[in-house]
Amino acid sequence: MNQTLSPERVRADVAELLGCDPAEIAPEENLVDLGLDSVRMMTLVERWRAAGAATLDFADLAEQPELAHWTALLTGGTA
Structure with a gap:
């Protein structure tokens, strides 16, 4: 859990993306169905790592690309 996000x-x-x-x-x-591709997912990973989600990686997002899960x-x- 991250308090800053x-x-x-x-x-x-x-x-935004x-x-x-x-x-x-x-x-x-499904965010992929809405147009979120792997490059944008990596952008989010980097943005959220900088905000304190240090252990987040691409697989965490790609595994279940839904706003509620993320x-x-x-x-x-919850979302």
């Missing part, structure tokens, strides 16, 4: 920040970071409004991303929607992984909460 809020569910709102996770959602906003993903939306997808070029959409954060409210448009459903928690269980939010729980990063914050211990």
